[in-house]
Amino acid sequence: MLLALVLLLFTACTESAPQSTLEPEGPVARQQDDLFRPVFWIATAVFVFVEGLILLIVVKFRHREGRDAIPTQVHGNKRLELLWTIIPTVILAGIAVPTIGAIFNLSREPDPATRLDVTIIAHQWWWEVEYPEERVITANEIHIPTGRPVYFRLESRNQGAEIPVIHSFWVPKLGGKQDVVPGRIVHLTYEAEQPGTYLGQCAEFCGISHAYMRLRMIAHTPEDFEAWLENEGSRAATPDSGLAQRGFELFQSFPGGSCMACHAINGLDGAAARIGPDLTHFGSRETFAGAIADLTPEELRRWLDDPASVKPGAKMPDYGLSDEEIEALVAYLLSLE
């Protein structure tokens, strides 16, 4: 056990754990971590004391051959018992004070003048990301600027008559999780200090593909973030030749359906549905399908061929597209940068 605890610290420092809570990369996560570490050491001290005492007792008072006398019958000791009631109480009170301070501190809303507002809508099993002021909509990959608090507004929605379920939004290196409860609007603040990609995932069991509801928080310098935002706000390009152009046509209508029934593309007339992810700048993303698949032609082919084989329970149907149709759609989707 002791060994395990030592190893805990050891691994925390050496192994690469991109979703570790032990390596905070922002002020929110750091404040939470600063609270945990002293408590962890106090707990370790108590652990060593109690387990050490057990070992001492087991060795010191073990039965020895030839000893038949019955030990002195001690029924209790009021003073001792009072002592080991009061000492833990004092220790716990010492932990309680900074805890409650931090609870209230972290529940404060960041200043509206400096913060960035982002709306997250949790679906089964992906995240819709909306920058309300900038009128930008994307999915699963949340781009944020460094050095600026991001104030998330979290909602859970499903389509039509499907009852929305509870999810939990979580990027460990930036801070603790916040449940996304249907029917309620809740908020969470994260802030990243350094540019980089921070991994996260849904942390509340939400059905068959719960494990496949991942997300990425991509922090940029403020300048890079503005550039990203500008690109995202632009209308999608319309291909005018080749395979991508064929894909563009199929996107609007293929035998048996239309992608536009569920997916929006800013710049394509009639593509405004918000049932599935917005695909306006799909080609510029790193991943898709709840941030579980790398955005490569092979993965995209696999997905279009049979979504549920990549992600059980996926709401996107298998349309029985031909290989030729899939190739064209892949070319078009990847052109949406």
Added chain:
Amino acid sequence: MATEVLPQRRGWTLHRPTATTGVWSWITTVDHKRIGILYGVTAFVMFLAGGVEALLLRVQLATPENNFISAETYNQLFTMHGTTMIFLVIMPLSAAFFNYFLPLQIGARDVAFPRLNAFSYWVFLAGGIFMYTSFFLGGAPNGGWFGYAPLNTEGGVLDVVRTHNMDFWVLGLIILGIASTVSAVNLLVTIINMRAPGMTFMRMPVFTWMTFVVQFLLVFALPIITVALFELLFDRLFGTNFFNVLNGGDPVLWQHLFWLFGHPEVYILILPAMGIVSEILPVFSRKPLFGYAVVVFSGIAIGFMGWGVWAHHMFAVGLGPVANSAFALSTMFIAVPTGVKIFNWLATMWGGDLRFKTPMLFAIGFVAMFTIGGLSGVTHAIVPHDTQQTDTYYIVAHFHYVLFGGAIFGLFGGAYFWWPKITGKLLNERIGKANFWLMFLGFNLTFAPFHILGLEGMARRTHTYPEGMGWDFWNMVSTVGAFLIAVSVAVFMWNVMRTRTKGEVAGDDPWDGRSLEWSISSPPPAHNFDEIPEVHEVDDFWHKKYAEDEHGRLAPAVAGGAGYGPSEAHAGGHGDGEHGGHEAIHMPSPSYYPAFTAIGFPLLAWGLIFSPALIVIGAAILLGGLYGWALEPSAE
């Protein structure tokens, strides 16, 4: 077998069964000891089922992006693992010990309502069987043992596709709740009314005390979950909207109701094991329990405070800083009475003459492992950081240290401790020690890595995880540990089988025990006590054997002083209890009706899912059973 049972036809319904051996004698028994054995055997079979489920989960998680089982199967297995271990293993294993030893420890001949006691067992068995039939009837429950709504209204009548997985879960838990409630009322009445003369509350053994506290928790906690379960059932079956936000329902309502039951439930699971440990440590330290009154009152304090901590399961829901602070405080301070118990146990051993028999190893293992679970529990109360911990493997580590390192270790200790009383034979010590050390090692290998995995961000209830997260190594270690636990359980079963044929005969009092059950023969006669003992102090039986001077020094009591009343003559060699003129002791007659009536519940439940015809049959059996029960003669 059945032929000797069948009565002369004289109005079958109003006849009481007479079989004393064979299958029918077990089905119709109302003897608390036999019912205890039935509970124990059933719960152990369920322990194996829950264990196999756990092994399948661990194989799936041994490597990243594994495809050993599908996401759907994984969800069914983790749901059934949790539900099984809590409702079909730890609760009934505790009930096995309550049933067998509670009457013995308070010097009673049976529980207050023997037929009701049998009924509790049969309803429990019916509920367990009902829930497990789901595997063959469309798929097992797949929404988690915590059954969060509105996820678990999926597949209800409002959904596009109707599925029955969670119908089985809801209805199964309702049936199991009936069994537990009935049993709790029965044991409460037994403890309050049937203590032997002189057995005041503050002379009761600590196991009896913890049993008493647990029955109160059950009586008050089960109605809460039952209300929640019926709401969920109505949402699923009739399209009500308790939890459907689209029509104004509230998902957080489920969480409050569930955890207001769920946290007392944790103490329902752990307090019996604490009671068992409080019996074992004094016996093998050859010292009385240190601070009896403090241990009892801290148990009661835990029972009370357990009602005020439920929202610590909900720190990420967004209840607001005031509620979170209040529940952080209550969660921290419930650690105080728990810590007091640990120090009292240590002080019990301090200065003792420790004999490391297998029960003692499990009891010390309990104290050592439960301490770890308690300490990680305190870190959950750090609300801001709990939002990092909750729903990760760190939590899974915590509650396995409490419920496996705690409850299961305590229950295994109890099994080794009381086995000679129940069967008359001692389990083998060497195999027992192998059992303990394998389990201890396997347990830590399985669950200690979960602390690391959780803090490194591995979320619970995920059927797989990607490569490159830094989780591969510890997941593999954990899977290896899980199989070591399986080996230790196999060693236990081997020990049991071996003891049946080659076990050493135990005698009445193999451990030099302290409480009344050790004053009677092993196994005890049907009527328990030839003469109801009169109790003068805590550990009365011990003080019959040893006199204590004012300095706490002991000497064996005057020869022949052991035992209670006229049974000395019987101990002197005049045959066994069956022929000692005890026919005059009136014991309750067996009955068909508890088992018969219990059959009605699963039929009703299957009926609600599949066919109204079954509802009619189930209701008829239930009603007929109750009438037969009421009208049967009091004795044959």
